[in-house]
Amino acid sequence: MAGSVLVAGVVNVQQTVPVDDFPIPYSPVRYLPHQLRVEASGVGLNVARTLQALGSPVVLATMTGADPAGALVRAELESLRLLGDGIVGTAHTPTSAVLVDKAGARQIHTDLKDVPDAVYPPELFARLLRGARLAVLSTIEFNRPLLAIAKSARVPIAVDVQTITGVEDDYSQPWLRAADILFCSAERLETEPNSFAATALARFPAQIVVIGLGPAGALLAVRDRPVRRVPAVAPFGVVDTTGAGDALFAGFLHSLLAGRDPNAAAERAVVVAGCAVGTPGAATRITDARVTDLLARSQ
Template sequence: MGSKVVVAGVSSLYMAMPVEEFPLPYTSLRFPDWMRAEVSGAACHIADTLRTLGDEARLCTFVGEDVAGEAINASLRARGLLGPGVVKVPRSSLGVVLVAPDGRRSGHPYVAAVNTAEYPVEVFRRLVRDVDLAVLTNTAFVRPLLGHARARNVPIAVDVHLITDIDDAYNRPWLEVADIVFCSHERLAGPPEQWVASVFERYPGCAIAAVGLGGRGCLMGLRDGTLIKAAAVAPRGVLSTAGAGDALFASFLHGWLATRNPVTALKDAVLHAGWKVGDTFPSTASLTEVELARLRESHPIATSLGRWDTAA
């Protein structure tokens, strides 16, 4: 039986298309080789990954009463995510992803339409009541929900994405309540090991801190000083890295909740994320737990153990 997880954040209608290179040269007209319209957004992707792996995912999100909202509702319904936590607002959030031949992506989320809305606290309080974990993405309308999750004494997981500073003013409310923290390496000012050590020093409530390293896998620290490194693998090659961090984050949370073993959970997370980037729209491609176990047999993940607190 899977875990119960509430996921709060954005669900968006996205367009994805290829480009020849970055930076993108100007042209007045372009005929791309492919283009896809799909429903994604961090919360939607995380919830869908968890649900496909076998967990009960309760999605708290906004969907607009517009054309985009019709598509979002249809996708959420088909994926088993349309529930009482999906709240109507006038306009939907949107996004565009440009994808280079090597899989690098340039994301352009438009979330202003939902970030000015106030998510109904009582809806969230009902859905978070008996869950095993609250995944609270760092979109603006989720901030008022942080204290309610903490008041329920529910473990909290956050992904602060492209953060640069351990004392970042915007992300600090999330970091202060988080038990599990993920982020990307892309904009960190120093080595990922240094970031992990800084998280544990600055935020004493954090038990697990991880840094996604893109094509180099993931580095994870535990409160007891353990450092785990898992090498990346891409069983189907790399077509798009859009949403790879969300895939890594969600897949780890599923494994951690199921086993409480951070090493095996991280290995499965790196493998699942590596498989998903072999799709032109990774957030709509997820494996079941059985399929992931089968893939694990043919694609073992190399890991190493060390210490993040050696210098201390």
């Protein structure tokens, strides 16, 4: 696969806290030996490292602070060989706390610090786009002006608008109008997934719409083809659903870039997402060969 995938999005430091269930009953102290985790995470990193693990060359464009959290992030990026020219410094690093219950459901508390108001250097982004096969731009504010740069460079754009409510969502409009490949979650959709996909294909330029359906798998809608639902696969059970949507997104993009048909890409993507929910945290380090093996076993 010649050419890289340019991923632009947030990298944060995530603290994961296990809870018994939701809502959480009050207790002044909870002892959790060897159960609290601190790790680098965030949409940008989740997508980038999953793509990389699957075999897609990746360039990461993000911002990280000159603070202790930033040191942790930079150490992780260096270990993954993602600490490149696309990493821009800011004062503070985004952080999050994720509560995860025994069934794997999660509640995310996020603090983006000053990143939403920061400006990613447009000339740097334009330079990173050279030779890129695909630009993946998350819905963080600093990516808004970068959409036009990717369009001008004629690099295809993939977007995950995540927990969008519908096609009228004001904040998401620039991403909806720019995406060639559009992902979202059904979690907060105010219409049926089939209806959202049909409307999105009719109104926006996307040729492919994929909707994550949680335990029901994913919906695949390709322009001028019948809609298809792909059932979920969870080879190792469900431990933590944090980052499952990012894994689905990255798994699909990798397979598409590898030359697979969207149907095959969707089938492989639900396996990647299924492996993500079977491990704690948001890091999904599954190889393409392992996906092939797991897919063969499930048939």
